Amino acid sequence: xxxxxxxxxxxxxxxxxxxxxxxxxxxxxxxxxxxxxxxxxxxxxxxxxxxxxxxxxxxxxxxxxxxxxxxxxxxxxxxxxxxxxxxxxxxxxxxxxxxxxxxxxxxxxxxxxxxxxxxxxxxxxxxxxxxxxxxxxxxxxxxxxxxxxxxxxxxxxxxxxxxxxxxxxxxxxxxxxxxxxxxxxxxxxxxxxxxxxxxxxxxxxxxxxxxxxxxxxxxxxxxxxxxxxxxxxxxxxxxxxxxxxxxxxxxxxxxxxxxxxxxxxxxxxxxxxxxxxxxxxxxxxxxxxxxxxxxxxxxxxxxxxxxxxxxxxxxxxxxxxxxxxxxxxxxxxxxxxxxxxxxxxxxxxxxxxxxxxxxxxxxxxxxxxxxxxxxxxxxxxxxxxxxxxxxxxxxxxxxxxxxxxxxxxxxxxxxxxxxxxxxxxxxxxxxxxxxxxxxxxxxxxxxxxxxxxxxxxxxxxxxxxxxxxxxxxxxxxxxxxxxxxxxxxxxxxxxxxxxxxxxxxxxxxxxxxxxxxxxxxxxxxxxxxxxxxxxxxxxxxxxxxxxxxxxxxxxxxxxxxxxxxxxxxxxxxxxxxxxxxxxxxxxxxxxxxxxxxxxxxxxxxxxxxxxxxxxxxxxxxxxxxxxxxxxxxxxxxxxxxxxxxxxxxxxxxxxxxxxxxxxxxxxxxxxxxxxxxxxxxxxxxxxxxxxxxxxxxxxxxxxxxx
Numbered sequence: 001x002x003x004x005x006x007x008x009x010x011x012x013x014x015x016x017x018x019x020x021x022x023x024x025x026x027x028x029x030x031x032x033x034x035x036x037x038x039x040x041x042x043x044x045x046x047x048x049x050x051x052x053x054x055x056x057x058x059x060x061x062x063x064x065x066x067x068x069x070x071x072x073x074x075x076x077x078x079x080x081x082x083x084x085x086x087x088x089x090x091x092x093x094x095x096x097x098x099x100x101x102x103x104x105x106x107x108x109x110x111x112x113x114x115x116x117x118x119x120x121x122x123x124x125x126x127x128x129x130x131x132x133x134x135x136x137x138x139x140x141x142x143x144x145x146x147x148x149x150x151x152x153x154x155x156x157x158x159x160x161x162x163x164x165x166x167x168x169x170x171x172x173x174x175x176x177x178x179x180x181x182x183x184x185x186x187x188x189x190x191x192x193x194x195x196x197x198x199x200x201x202x203x204x205x206x207x208x209x210x211x212x213x214x215x216x217x218x219x220x221x222x223x224x225x226x227x228x229x230x231x232x233x234x235x236x237x238x239x240x241x242x243x244x245x246x247x248x249x250x251x252x253x254x255x256x257x258x259x260x261x262x263x264x265x266x267x268x269x270x271x272x273x274x275x276x277x278x279x280x281x282x283x284x285x286x287x288x289x290x291x292x293x294x295x296x297x298x299x300x301x302x303x304x305x306x307x308x309x310x311x312x313x314x315x316x317x318x319x320x321x322x323x324x325x326x327x328x329x330x331x332x333x334x335x336x337x338x339x340x341x342x343x344x345x346x347x348x349x350x351x352x353x354x355x356x357x358x359x360x361x362x363x364x365x366x367x368x369x370x371x372x373x374x375x376x377x378x379x380x381x382x383x384x385x386x387x388x389x390x391x392x393x394x395x396x397x398x399x400x401x402x403x404x405x406x407x408x409x410x411x412x413x414x415x416x417x418x419x420x421x422x423x424x425x426x427x428x429x430x431x432x433x434x435x436x437x438x439x440x441x442x443x444x445x446x447x448x449x450x451x452x453x454x455x456x457x458x459x460x461x462x463x464x465x466x467x468x469x470x471x472x473x474x475x476x477x478x479x480x481x482x483x484x485x486x487x488x489x490x491x492x493x494x495x496x497x498x499x500x501x502x503x504x505x506x507x508x509x510x511x512x513x514x515x516x517x518x519x520x521x522x523x524x525x526x527x528x529x530x531x532x533x534x535x536x537x538x539x540x541x542x543x544x545x546x547x548x549x550x551x552x553x554x555x556x557x558x559x560x561x562x563x564x565x566x567x568x569x570x571x572x573x574x575x576x577x578x579x580x581x582x583x584x585x586x587x588x589x590x591x592x593x594x595x596x597x598x599x600x601x602x603x604x605x606x607x608x609x610x611x612x613x614x615x616x617x618x619x620x621x622x623x624x625x626x627x628x629x630x631x632x633x634x635x636x637x638x639x640x641x642x643x644x645x646x647x648x649x650x651x652x653x654x655x656x657x658x659x660x661x662x663x664x665x666x667x668x669x670x671x672x673x674x675x676x677x678x679x680x681x682x683x684x685x686x687x688x689x690x691x692x693x694x695x696x697x698x699x700x701x702x703x704x705x706x
Contacts, residue, residue: 006037010046013053018061025053025064032071042077051081055089066090066105073112082113084136091137095147100156107151107162110134114169130173131186145193152198157210160202164214167195171221175228187225196377203374204425215372222376226348232296234288241296244303245287248332251306252280253314278325279317281332290332294339301383302335309384316391326401329394337408338386341415346376369424378428385432386415396440413447414438448667466669467662474662478654482640486530489522489542490637493627520548521626527644528554530589530624556591558620560641564634564651584627585634589641591623 012024028050031037041047050072053065072078086109093106116129138144151163167190174183199218202211236242254276277287284290291298306313313331320328343349375382390411393399399407418434520543521532531548563586628634632653639649649655 006040006046007044010041010044010049013046013049021053021057022059022061022064025057025061025068029064029068029071032068033075035075038072038075038077047078047081050078051086054086060101062093063099063101063105066093066102066109070105070108070112073109073116079116087113087133088137088140091134091141091144095141095144100154100159103151104156104159104162107148107159107166111162111166111169114166114173131170134170145189149190149193149195149198152195152202157207161210161214164199164202164211164218168214168217168221171218171225175221175224183228200374200377203372203377204427208368208372212368219373219376223346223348223350226297226343226346226379229297229300230295230343230348234291234296234299236288241299244299248280248303248306249276251310251313252317277332281328281330281334283330283333287332290336294336294343297343298336298339301339301380302332304380305335305384305387327398328401329391329399330401330404333404334390334394334407335383335387338383338390338411338415341386341408341412342379342382342419345415345420346373372424374424375419375422375426375428375431378431381428381432382415382419385435386411389414389435389438393440393443410440410443410447413450414443416450417446467666470662470665470669471658474658474665477661478639478649478658479643482636482649482654483523483527483644485636486523486640486644487525487527489520490628490633491538491542492519492521493517493629519626522548523644524551530554532624552589552591552624554644556623557589557641557645558592559590560587560638560645560647561590562587562634562638562650564631564638585629585631587626587628587634587638587641588622589624589626590620592620 009024009027012020013028015021015024028041028046032041050065050069053061054069057065069078073082090106090109093102094110097103097106113129113133114131134144148163148166152160152167154160154163170186171190174186199215203215203219205211208215234241236245274285277285282290294301316329316331390407393407393410397403397407414435418431418438422431518535518538519532520535521530522542522545523530524545530552531545532550532552533543533548535543563584626637628637635651635653639651639654642649649658
């Protein structure tokens, strides 16, 4: 816009006609952000007229004027015309005016004033910018903060954003400039007015387009507050610290003989319970030093728990009064531990520079769940949930005083699993219920998984190589175990006709099979033949190979088939003494007819080679059918036969056992447990082997403790 137009615009701002002033103010708000226009506007004397409209105008003219003034302050112009009258007028509008378009501009101006850090020099101007500039006006309108917080629930997103930006400016100014006693008063007042609940609701809402940046700044300021509370050293010479500690002691319902509390130290003039503080879960009778890591933040969390759940606190102390000191859960230490876990979980020590980098990622909605952590605003409830989980796990594990750090690790795993993995829209009640649903077994499993992931991240390729080696070793172990089941022999149901070396079943065979109820099968010592025979009943002892008249050359076997389901749950034992005559589980061994030239060959290896050379010219037929009575026995024999033939196991039971052996092997490798580290005094000392006097060869000394 040309200079002549600027001059005309300034003249119109001073017109006596409201319509002219309104149009001029409307045009001004659209152009005031242009630096060249701003300089021309100031040189033409437009600032006094804009200030006059801010103080005296009404309706849309006032709304346009407020917007223009806020945009002027954004380009760092016009500060010399901001005095106490302007501040008081704008605060009045925030408190009394209902129109949204006026409130937007008013809050934007106040946000700029609070965020401005330069001292003023004019006689009519406030002594300083920042929160101090608003205090005289707030004294006139004490409901200012209440009305400001209430605007966070407005349906107008721009108004919510301006209100939150003003709150952020107040909090940042108070925490960076005010003394140690001033900023906690402002924060406490805002919390009492419901700012936490309002921002928590906004953070979980779907409308974040206009609110993302002020919400992220509020989240960063929450971390700043937590850091400041943590950095305050607990000093019992400070009245508020002594009162907090005294409140914890009195809430524990102490005995009358314990005396009153004047400080956290032992008093020479007063007699009290020698375990006054250890009874509450502190490690010593000088509790102040135990807040060294968490500072006043830890005291706030412990005090908040005791004050809000006094009955639970007293009941827990009463239950523990009848148990030995070693088994009592240290309530105070547990509370401080949960505070420390939450501090690490939400990365409270993360710098403002790191938080500022998050602004650049707010381009898509998918990034909101990664950046926004609304659960940090529910710190108190998360602390309570974590503390209750600690008590529950302490009781479930039967822990003692020496197990404290182990329980801390378990609670850390729980909070990381539930809180760190929670999505932005997950309600705090759902988080509490999920934490309550975790049992000890599930937590232990999750802890080991995280343990393995930690090593995976650290060692990477080396750990994968170790895992591959252990998988191979586990498979070889299971192969030997399954084959030994075949070497041991087993009883099978004899309820169907079987073929022997591919011969067709005749009527006599069917008649014999119908009489026989049991079949015993056993692998030969050289692992080349399956010996078997049919019996009418089971004897007291299993028959040896000499009593098994039939045998099957495994060199003739081409495949093993079965109707065993891989998803059937395994039985409790490897075999059952009670055989089910009508078992439907079947293992069929397929192969080829033996030729006359190979049937009577003395050398089995030559027989096997000769039979394989003629396999392509023969038709595959069933050689032997087995009916295992249990699923476990079916798994042993099916996978044993397959692995004996160089094939992979099929049943889920064998696969689970293989995985179990591999996982335990990996855990042992990771833990690096050796026999000379199992409580043996003196590094490198070999344990004394006890005498074998009075023992036979069935007893041995186990150095590994297995």
